[in-house]
Amino acid sequence: MFNVGYQYPVHICAELGINHQGDIDTVLRLIDAAKEAGCDSVKMQKRAPHISVPPWMMNTRKATPWGDMRYIEYRERMEFSLSEYGIIDAYCASIDMPWFASVWDAPSLVFIKENFEPPAYKVPSAMLTNTELLQALKRRTVPIILSTGMSTMEEIRTAVTLLEAQGNSIILCHCNSTYPCPPEELNLQVITAFMDEWPHLRIGYSGHEVGLAPTTATVALGACYIERHLTLDRTLWGSDQATSVEPPGFKRLVKDIRLVERALGDGEKRITEGEMEALQRLRGSHA
Numbered sequence: 446m447f448n449v450g451y452q453y454p455v456h457i458c459a460e461l462g463i464n465h466q467g468d469i470d471t472v473l474r475l476i477d478a479a480k481e482a483g484c485d486s487v488k489m490q491k492r493a494p495h496i497s498v499p500p501w502m503m504n505t506r507k508a509t510p511w512g513d514m515r516y517i518e519y520r521e522r523m524e525f526s527l528s529e530y531g532i533i534d535a536y537c538a539s540i541d542m543p544w545f546a547s548v549w550d551a552p553s554l555v556f557i558k559e560n561f562e563p564p565a566y567k568v569p570s571a572m573l574t575n576t577e578l579l580q581a582l583k584r585r586t587v588p589i590i591l592s593t594g595m596s597t598m599e600e601i602r603t604a605v606t607l608l609e610a611q612g613n614s615i616i617l618c619h620c621n622s623t624y625p626c627p628p629e630e631l632n633l634q635v636i637t638a639f640m641d642e643w644p645h646l647r648i649g650y651s652g653h654e655v656g657l658a659p660t661t662a663t664v665a666l667g668a669c670y671i672e673r674h675l676t677l678d679r680t681l682w683g684s685d686q687a688t689s690v691e692p693p694g695f696k697r698l699v700k701d702i703r704l705v706e707r708a709l710g711d712g713e714k715r716i717t718e719g720e721m722e723a724l725q726r727l728r729g730s731h732a
Contacts, residue, residue: 447486447543447564449588449616449670450647455702459484459675459695460651462685466510467523473536475675480542482695483703487537488567488672489530489546491553494520510682527560534561548572551581563587570594570622570651573604583611590670591615592651594622605643616670617643619663620651625688631659636666653688661701665709671702 449456459479465472472489479487492498494517503517511522525533537544545563548554549572557563566585570592572578582589589608593601601617608615619635631654639648649670650663660673676689690698716724 447587449565449649451669453669455664455668455706456485456649456670457483457699457702458486458488458670458672460488460672462488462490462674462689463523464674464676464681464683464685464689466681466683467525469525469529469532471677472525472533474677476533476537476540476542476544478677478692478695479675480540482675482692483699484542484675484695486543486545486564487675489533489544490549490569491546491557492520492524492549493552494524496552497549527556530560548578550575551578554578554581565590565616568592568604570596570620574600576607579604579607580611582608582613585613587614588616588647589613590618590649592618592620594620594651605646616647616649618649618651618670618672619668621653624653624684626652626654628654628659633659633663633666636663636668640667655688657690657694657698657701660698661705664702664705673698
């Protein structure tokens, strides 16, 4: 099930991104790690490189573990085929792990929706102003997760208005797209600003910081959806590895989020059962 909302426990998603380095076996190991950590879902990224890569970047050179190559060749190497996505889909079904993808362009949206039945779609921060992609998401019957890094409030309002006008249900995620993001730039109070402006929306957080504490803190601020990158080893090659969380850290993150959920309570001030003995002992006849 893909339950996200304030009537449910916080939904914790492991972003697999490009940490698999284009290797299907690594993806399956990441999915296993997410399952063991107690995550509620995993997320892929789907691109059509010839569309999503800016023309000026296509022929730039990039040093990779597979040799020096054009950037477009690197991006194509990181993409999975339909048969490989079929393996991912079947494996996730076998262990009851929902998966979905960030779609970076309209063809990628078509690829996912025509071949699979994802429980959500993600619009990455970089595509928040891509009107063509937002319009292509018209009337999805599953939630649209909208990440807001690199975006002004006016740009976010425009995207939310467009998606809602099309009949979409939105999960709006605060995000800073610096990799890694220093603590002083996280600005977690944006979560409460989003809740004030869009009280009818579900508000989440997509984190790219080093460490776990800021992500855990977002639960106390009201985030009901949490997304962090998962990696098998932060020292591996790749632009996302340093901001990712290794499996033991992800287990701790899930555990800490669940603890904070229990600790938040319902906001009604009362004398708890555990306080009763202290009340009699410390106040005595004044109780």
